[in-house]
Amino acid sequence: MKITREEVQRVAALARLQFSPEEEEVLTGQLDKILQYVEKLNQLDTTGVEPRAHAVDVVNVFREDRVSPSPPLEELLANVPEQEGCFFRVPKIIEQ
């Protein structure tokens, strides 16, 4: 086994996901198969190889620190699930 149901639950919690027991069973089996396949990477000797996170060489891009107008608030809030005035209304974040 490359991955257990408990690990799937742990990772699901990190990713803010949850599964029914049946889904969990199927998912664990699928992930196990995938991880076994991915194991192949360990055959490769990568000592001394610099990791490459970018497709092509990139450098950071800067612009002038100039204020420019933002789109109107109503446009930006148009997709809000719950709104109160000009605020996003969300569940309580900080417990007393």
Added chain:
Amino acid sequence: MDLAELSAGDLIPLIETREISCREVMESVLCKIESCESVVQAYILVRPRKVLIAEAEAVDKRRKKGDPIGPLAGLPIAIKDNICTKGIKTTCASRILEKFVPPYNATVVDRILDADGIIIGKTNLDEFAMGSSTENSAFRITRNPHNPDRVPGGTSGGSAAAIGAHETILAVGSDTGGSIRQPASFCGVVGVKPTYGRVSRYGLIAYGSSLDQIGALTKNVHDAALLLGVLAGRDAQDSTCLSEPVPDFLEAEKSIRRMRVGVPQEYFAEGLDPGVRACVENAIDVFRQGGHQIVPVSLPHTEYAVPAYYICACAEASSNLARYDGMKYGLRIGGKDLAETYIKTRAEGFGPEVKRRIILGTYALSAGYYDAYYLKAMKTRALIAGDFEAAFDKCEVLVHPVAPSPAFKVGEKIDDPLAMYLGDIYSVIANLVGFPAISVPCGKTSDGLPVGLQIGAKPMDELTMFHAAFWLEAALANNGSGGATRS
């Protein structure tokens, strides 16, 4: 003459000489949609007929007045539904964005509108661009126009099918691991992914940010060069977008030059469908007979590309999809507290493939596993890039099958995620390394299923890639083995 069946390259001169109007083209395409869509299901949304006709007539009017008209000439363009269109629902084929209406246009959309393209609708995709068949859409299954029992490929299956069925003249898609090229191959159309950074990703809903690129799906190479030219170029809104000037890709049609055509030996191993092999080997033969030099090359890290890709892509996806939490936009399913709201929203809103990839990615990045998986994959990526640099010393273009099989049957692979992933073996490398690649139709299998040849070139060298593509398309048409609509 059915205007919907013509290419942009055919239509534009007729429009410019007023033999036909943009309105007539739009009518013809809408007619095609009416007759095909119930089977093909390429679109998630087609804009209202009245609006589309009015927009087409507006371009006709401006042209009549003598106003300058942009290079897209008032032609209909279909946009993959992971690209933001202001005021037009953009869903990523996901329940979590089912009602989302972007308050802004993606940069590519603004460029299309500035070039006088008319957005006809939003095309179907695998949810959040994760998949290889368009079967992972939360809303509908798109069918291959050549055979309705078969998938159109993915994730830009809707755009590819719309082009293949003549339900649009031009289409835009995105490609993270082959998602433009593979559906292009399956549907017998042209699909091009540019060098990473050629086209702005601003407004492309992110899946794997170091891999994603927007590109074109079209009826022939000319239209792909035309459309890509409109989309490409620096954009202050996307800091990964290159500032290098964009050459005129259409120039590639004119140059005549013999090339060294590299053929990677590892891509012709067992597991390659015999029908695909026959079409691809025929195309290579056509290059050879045309005086180009065929150079066998080796890409020794080929077998590590799919695992490296899936680790990178899923890791990046797990981060990119963290934003779908029900707080500011999209679906919200309330729970007893904040944590439960997050969990219920995401559990309800995401489909199984998306969840699978988020879990895989989160796992690969989590403490204790980061080095073994993510870091290892990044190092593998560097080695794979090294293979390509070495190969491009010996050749100007690299050619090989886009996919190991033609379009498979709907339902055939959907329960076996790993089998689905393995179909990406030839296509993911262009995203890992960032080089430009195009799929050009090169024939059909004995079952009548289209096959595409991938032509890749060095990063930034789209001109050479297009040159080879133009040349091959013309040569295949001359010897009767091609598949694209001629311009």
